[in-house]
Amino acid sequence: MERTVLFIGGTGTISWSCATEAIAAGWKVSVLNRGNFAKRPLPEGAELITADLDDDAALTNAVGGREFDVVADFMSFTTDRLERNMKLFEGKMGQYVFISSASAYAKPVARLPITESTPLANPFWQYSRDKIACENLLVEAFRDRGFPATIVRPSHTYDAGLLPNHGEWTDIVRMRAGKPIVVLGDGTSLWTLTHASDFAQWYVPLLGERRAIGDVFQITSDEAIPWDAIYRELASAAGVSDPQFVHVASETIAQELPDWGPGLLGDKAHSVVFDNSKVRSLAPGAAQKVPFSVGAKQIIEFHDAHPEFAVFNDEVDAAYDRLIARVTG
Numbered sequence: 001m002e003r004t005v006l007f008i009g010g011t012g013t014i015s016w017s018c019a020t021e022a023i024a025a026g027w028k029v030s031v032l033n034r035g036n037f038a039k040r041p042l043p044e045g046a047e048l049i050t051a052d053l054d055d056d057a058a059l060t061n062a063v064g065g066r067e068f069d070v071v072a073d074f075m076s077f078t079t080d081r082l083e084r085n086m087k088l089f090e091g092k093m094g095q096y097v098f099i100s101s102a103s104a105y106a107k108p109v110a111r112l113p114i115t116e117s118t119p120l121a122n123p124f125w126q127y128s129r130d131k132i133a134c135e136n137l138l139v140e141a142f143r144d145r146g147f148p149a150t151i152v153r154p155s156h157t158y159d160a161g162l163l164p165n166h167g168e169w170t171d172i173v174r175m176r177a178g179k180p181i182v183v184l185g186d187g188t189s190l191w192t193l194t195h196a197s198d199f200a201q202w203y204v205p206l207l208g209e210r211r212a213i214g215d216v217f218q219i220t221s222d223e224a225i226p227w228d229a230i231y232r233e234l235a236s237a238a239g240v241s242d243p244q245f246v247h248v249a250s251e252t253i254a255q256e257l258p259d260w261g262p263g264l265l266g267d268k269a270h271s272v273v274f275d276n277s278k279v280r281s282l283a284p285g286a287a288q289k290v291p292f293s294v295g296a297k298q299i300i301e302f303h304d305a306h307p308e309f310a311v312f313n314d315e316v317d318a319a320y321d322r323l324i325a326r327v328t329g
Helices: 014-023 057-065 079-089 124-146 170-176 196-204 227-237 250-256 258-268 293-303 316-328
Strands: 004-006 028-031 045-052 068-073 093-097 149-156 156-158 179-182 192-194 216-221 245-248
Touching: 004 014, 004 245, 014 028, 014 156, 014 170, 014 196, 028 057, 028 227, 028 245, 057 079, 057 179, 068 079, 079 093, 079 124, 093 124, 124 192, 149 156, 156 196, 170 227, 170 245, 170 316, 179 227, 179 250, 179 316, 192 196, 192 293, 196 216, 227 293, 245 250
Parallel strands: 004 028, 004 068, 028 045, 068 093, 093 149, 149 216, 156 192, 179 245
Antiparallel strands: none
């Protein structure tokens, strides 16, 4: 019998790879979004359902009368949207898989490795607090009325179209020009980068999996890479043999680039190492296939081939110069 899954999203960094993997695994995939395919195409073999997720009436008209085995929600960032979606699909699906975030784990990190039982609390980042609130809503619904929720916590996930350094191609331009770039902290804190295709191979086995309902799974790669090493991989892929790094405290970077502050102080400034044994127990054949040394080459090749996405940011460039002047005198 054909299994059906609706991806709310389906063309984002994570969701495109997950939808593509689901199709390969034999799922009938429908993708619900506004039809924006600027960077990633509609996954081959997927049905497109077009609706604006901020338009309740349009969403109801698009999917209100349909049923799915699984609804995979990549696009709920607040409880208002999540609660709307839950009401729309409750009784019309067998499992609701919600994408949360590993940034929801308590900061600063008290103990490594991080597991699904690590406490949730992030005083720095509203995005993370909203994800925690969404998780609480789903847990309560599961306990009160058996709402078939599964919660998934990715950490920093990327593909060829997404640079891991705040998405900044500015860093690559500066390195290629022989100019120094700013690296957070002292460059030795550990960070985990997960290629979206690797994430997908651990995510898809959770779809329709009875043992995953009412439970939480984190999905990350097993690599823990110092920030200096991350930038060296990007530099090497960009053809830069001797990149220049200037190490700056995250708090100082946040002062110059306040939009980066919550993500730095609430996530990237803290060393993270994850224990992924729980999700691996349900996907025993899956293994990491794309180390960041390979992923970095994909990123540079994609942006060199698509200059429309290789955007140089004058404001970030100027902020780097100010930060470097502050710490080097």
